[in-house]
Amino acid sequence: MSRLYVARNPKVATRGLGDETMIMSGRDSTLFTLNQTATILWQSADGQTPLDEIVEKRICAQFEVEPAQALEDAEALARELARHEILQIAQEPIGNQNPSGEAR
Amino acid sequence: MSLLEQMTVKALHLNIPLSVQLDLTYRCNERCVHCYLDHDDKGEMTTAEIRHLLEEMAEAGVFILTLSGGEIFLRKDFFEILEYARRRLTFCVKLKTNAILIREREAARIRELGVESIQISIYSHRPEVHDAITLVPGSLKRSLDAIRFLKSQGLRVIMANVLMMQNLADHAGVRALAAELGVECTLDPTITPMMDGDRSVLSLGIDQQALRQVFRDSALVGDVDEFCATPAKPRDSELDSTPCSAGHTTCYVSPYGDVFPCVQFPLPTGNVRRQRFIDVWRHSEQMNEVRSIRMKDLATCTSCTHVGSCTRCPGLAFMEGNMRGPSSQDCEKSFARSGIPSANMLAKKRGNANLVQIRTLPHPALEARTGALA
Numbered sequence: 001m002s003r004l005y006v007a008r009n010p011k012v013a014t015r016g017l018g019d020e021t022m023i024m025s026g027r028d029s030t031l032f033t034l035n036q037t038a039t040i041l042w043q044s045a046d047g048q049t050p051l052d053e054i055v056e057k058r059i060c061a062q063f064e065v066e067p068a069q070a071l072e073d074a075e076a077l078a079r080e081l082a083r084h085e086i087l088q089i090a091q092e093p094i095g096n097q098n099p100s101g102e103a104r
Numbered sequence: 105m106s107l108l109e110q111m112t113v114k115a116l117h118l119n120i121p122l123s124v125q126l127d128l129t130y131r132c133n134e135r136c137v138h139c140y141l142d143h144d145d146k147g148e149m150t151t152a153e154i155r156h157l158l159e160e161m162a163e164a165g166v167f168i169l170t171l172s173g174g175e176i177f178l179r180k181d182f183f184e185i186l187e188y189a190r191r192r193l194t195f196c197v198k199l200k201t202n203a204i205l206i207r208e209r210e211a212a213r214i215r216e217l218g219v220e221s222i223q224i225s226i227y228s229h230r231p232e233v234h235d236a237i238t239l240v241p242g243s244l245k246r247s248l249d250a251i252r253f254l255k256s257q258g259l260r261v262i263m264a265n266v267l268m269m270q271n272l273a274d275h276a277g278v279r280a281l282a283a284e285l286g287v288e289c290t291l292d293p294t295i296t297p298m299m300d301g302d303r304s305v306l307s308l309g310i311d312q313q314a315l316r317q318v319f320r321d322s323a324l325v326g327d328v329d330e331f332c333a334t335p336a337k338p339r340d341s342e343l344d345s346t347p348c349s350a351g352h353t354t355c356y357v358s359p360y361g362d363v364f365p366c367v368q369f370p371l372p373t374g375n376v377r378r379q380r381f382i383d384v385w386r387h388s389e390q391m392n393e394v395r396s397i398r399m400k401d402l403a404t405c406t407s408c409t410h411v412g413s414c415t416r417c418p419g420l421a422f423m424e425g426n427m428r429g430p431s432s433q434d435c436e437k438s439f440a441r442s443g444i445p446s447a448n449m450l451a452k453k454r455g456n457a458n459l460v461q462i463r464t465l466p467h468p469a470l471e472a473r474t475g476a477l478a
Contacts, residue, residue, distance in 0.1 A: 011218040013196035015167040018118055022111055022167055024196045026218045029260065031107050 007047030007094040047094035120165035129174035134238040148359040160381040172200035203250035211253035221260040229277035261287040315440035338412030343400040351394035369419025408447035410438040
C-alpha cells in the first residue's frame with residue numbers, strides 16, 4: 001500500500017483558539033475549525049512525515065484509539081481538507097514546509 | 105449561529121482578542137472632508153516595533169488583523185509588514201485603503217500574499233462628487249482602476265460608501281457601479297467625531313428625513329416592514345448582554361502604539377511601546393471597565409423602547425461624554441427606523457423645556473443686580 005504525505009497550504013490563515021484551531025481558506029475565505037486531534041494532524045503536516053507515521057506517533061500515542069480506525073479517519077479528514085485546499089496530499093514527500101503550522 | 109460567531113463566543117469566554125485593527129499610519133494622500141484623523145506623523149512605530157507587536161498579537165490569539173490608516177500604502181515597509189503578518193504569523197489579513205497607489209504590480213503582490221479582502225472607500229460613482237469629498241482630483245478614477253486590478257487577481261473587494269449630505273443622491277449609483285465591477289458594497293451613514301473631540305464634522309452627516317428614506321429603501325435594508333418595526337420589549341438576556349465587541353473580542357492599535365477598545369472608541373488603555381499587548385488587553389483598568397458594562401447598566405438607554413434593537417455605539421457615547429450613556433447618532437437611527445423617539449431624545453426635549461424656564465425666570469433679577477452693581 002502506498003503511503004500518503006500531507007502538507008499545510010501556506011496560503012491559509014490559522015490560529016489556535018483553546019484546544020481548537022481556526023483555519024480560513026485562502027481560496028474562498030471559508031472558515032473551518034479543527035478539533036484537538038485534527039489540530040495534531042494539521043501541526044504535523046510537514047510534507048515529509050507520512051500520514052500513517054503521524055497517526056501512530058502523534059495521535060495513537062496520545063489518545064486511546066484503534067490504529068487502523070484512526071488512520072482511516074485521518075485519511076478521510078486529510079482528503080476533506082485537501083478538497084478545500086487547506087492541505088496538500090500526495091503519495092510522495094511534498095516540498096519544504098515553513099514552521100507556521102504550529103497553532104500559537 | 106455561524107462558525108465565526110461560535111468562535112467569537114469562545115474567544116469572549118477565553119478573553120482572547122480575536123480581531124484587531126492596526127492603523128499603520130495616519131498620513132494620507134487624500135483629505136476627505138469628514139475624516140476624523142490628524143494626518144501629521146507624530147512618531148509612527150518602526151518596522152521592527154510593528155513586527156514585534158504582530159508577534160505579540162499572534163501569541164495573544166489574534167486571528168483577524170485589519171491593516172488600516174491613514175493610507176497604508178504610504179508606508180514604504182507596507183509589503184514587508186504584510187508579508188510578515190501573512191507568511192510568518194498566518195493572520196487572516198484584511199486591508200482598508202483608498203487604493204490610489206495600487207497598480208497591477210501591487211495587486212499581484214496582494215494576491216500572492218493571500219489577503220482576505222480589500223475595503224476601498226468610494227463616495228460616489230461621479231468623479232465631481234467623489235473627488236470633492238477626497239479633495240484629490242482624479243481620485244475616483246485611480247481608485248476604480250485599482251479595483252479592476254484587484255478583481256483581475258481574483259481578490260475580494262468591498263466598496264465602502266460613507267453617506268453624507270454631499271453624496272446622498274449617489275448611493276444607488278455606487279451600488280450599480282459595484283455590481284458592474286463585481287464587488288461587494290457597504291453603506292454607512294455614521295460620521296465619527298475627530299479624535300481630538302472636535303464634533304464639527306458631524307454637520308456633514310445626513311439629516312433625519314434622509315435617514316428615514318435610506319431606512320425605507322428595500323435595496324439597502326431588505327424587508328422594510330421588519331427593519332422599521334416597533335421594537336419588541338427586550339428580554340432579560342438582552343439586558344444582561346454586552347453592548348458590542350469593543351474591548352471584548354476586538355480592539356484597535358494606533359500608529360503610535362496606543363491601544364483603544366475600538367477605532368471609534370478613543371479611550372486610551374495602554375501603549376505597546378511600554379507594555380506587552382497581552383498585558384494591556386488583560387489588565388488595563390480602562391479595558392476592564394469597558395468590559396464590565398452590561399445593557400442593563402446604561403444610564404438612559406436601559407429604560408428606552410429601543411434598548412433591544414438599538415445599534416448604540418459605546419465609543420460614540422464615550423465621545424459624547426459617557427460610555428454608559430446614549431449615542432445620539434444611534435438614537436437618530438432608531439427614531440428614523442421606527443418613528444418612536446428614544447428615551448435620550450425625550451429627556452433632551454424635557455431638558456430643553458426646563459432650560460427655557462430657567463433662562464426666562466432669572467432675567468429680571470439679573471438685570472436688577474446688574475443695575476445695583478452699576
